[in-house]
Amino acid sequence: xxxxxxxxxxxxxxxxxxxxxxxxxxxxxxxxxxxxxxxxxxxxxxxxxxxxxxxxxxxxxxxxxxxxxxxxxxxxxxxxxxxxxxxxxxxxxxxxxxxxxxxxxxxxxxxxxxxxxxxxxxxxxxxxxxxxxxxxxxxxxxxxxxxxxxxxxxxxxxxxxxxxxxxxxxxxxxxxxxxxxxxxxxxxxxxxxxxxxxxxxxxxxxxxxxxxxxxxxxxxxxxxxxxxxxxxxxxxxxxxxxxxxxxxxxxxxxxxxxxxxxxxxxxxxxxxxxxxxxxxxxxxxxxxxxxxxxxxxxxxxxxxxxxxxxxxxxxxxxxx
Ligand code: UFG
Numbered sequence: 085x086x087x088x089x090x091x092x093x094x095x096x097x098x099x100x101x102x103x104x105x106x107x108x109x110x111x112x113x114x115x116x117x118x119x120x121x122x123x124x125x126x127x128x129x130x131x132x133x134x135x136x137x138x139x140x141x142x143x144x145x146x147x148x149x150x151x152x153x154x155x156x157x158x159x160x161x162x163x164x165x166x167x168x169x170x171x172x173x174x175x176x177x178x179x180x181x182x183x184x185x186x187x188x189x190x191x192x193x194x195x196x197x198x199x200x201x202x203x204x205x206x207x208x209x210x211x212x213x214x215x216x217x218x219x220x221x222x223x224x225x226x227x228x229x230x231x232x233x234x235x236x237x238x239x240x241x242x243x244x245x246x247x248x249x250x251x252x253x254x255x256x257x258x259x260x261x262x263x264x265x266x267x268x269x270x271x272x273x274x275x276x277x278x279x280x281x282x283x284x285x286x287x288x289x290x291x292x293x294x295x296x297x298x299x300x301x302x303x304x305x306x307x308x309x310x311x312x313x314x315x316x317x318x319x320x321x322x323x324x325x326x327x328x329x330x331x332x333x334x335x336x337x338x339x340x341x342x343x344x345x346x347x348x349x350x351x352x353x354x355x356x357x358x359x360x361x362x363x364x365x366x367x368x369x370x371x372x373x374x375x376x377x378x379x380x381x382x383x384x385x386x387x388x389x390x391x392x393x394x395x396x397x398x399x400x401x402x403x404x
Pocket of ligand 1: 159161199200201250251252253268269270271273285286287288289299300301338361364368
């Protein structure tokens with residue numbers, strides 16, 4: 085298949101582009117390198133540099149594109165509350181341009197990179213797809229708005245689409261992993277302590293209503309996530325918009341993640357308790373039963389040790 089991967093220089097997008105190339109697909113990466121890394125784009129992919137809205141028309145006009153995997157987005161929760169205009173423009177605005185280009189050029193298969201942030205603060209866990217969507221931040225709101233637009237295009241124009249709502253993506257796949265210009269995510273930050281780039285890790289609150297008082301998250305391996313995208317693309321149905329949660333189904337606290345990183349790296353990783361971070365929920369755990377039952381998704385790297393080992397293999401070889 086010929087597949088366009090928007091945001092194919094970002095973390096999840098570059099892993100998916102790499103897997104698609106390995107599986108023999110013809111991949112076109114679109115990225116403007118606002119947050120992505122040039123090195124992360126697989127060498128075998130065709131690279132079109134630019135914003136989605138600016139270049140998608142010319143890419144789809146080639147006429148032989150079978151599907152689009154749409155990752156290009158801004159994705160930092162805190163930043164989305166400070167500069168919401170950039171999130172509405174770059175997430176919703178660019179996605180609407182993509183949907184229009186797909187309609188005009190008759191490309192009807194879409195896999196959309198969505199987020200657990202669409203659910204907001206859930207009343208209970210695990211979170212299933214029928215939970216109310218009530219995002220507590222602009223990032224989640226932009227992703228949810230795109231879902232509404234996708235649903236309309238499916239109903240009116242026969243688009244076949246799947247939105248995948250990720251929980252906490254982590255790990256690495258070979259030479260591609262988390263390497264952001266500005267890092268805010270827990271596992272890469274902890275591992276930066278082990279490489280000497282950072283002195284300690286701050287634990288954002290130890291008074292949460294969780295077993296050890298630190299926040300609990302569901303970590304999913306980025307390579308397992310890539311499999312779900314491929315399965316979604318292969319099983320998309322005309323006029324249907326499917327939504328799936330993707331997690332490992334297990335929750336780990338911040339303290340447990342730090343401890344696992346100590347074991348894997350052999351570094352003492354000093355930690356210090358700091359105030360809670362605004363907008364953080366106490367616990368987020370996915371039910372991925374629907375993805376397993378309906379997509380046939382079988383995540384195989386669900387234990388935290390594997391996730392941290394793969395992340396460490398990647399992070400430890402980066403230039404500091
Ligand atoms: N944390 C710390 N110290 C740090 C960084 C994070 O204690 O230095 C804590 C956070 O407070 C949170 C947990 O570690 O409790 C995980 O934080 P991350 O920043 O790694 O991830 P988030 O859970 O905030 O958000 C991630 C993605 C979102 C997505 C969400 C869905 O970044 O895009 O998972 O679960 F919406």
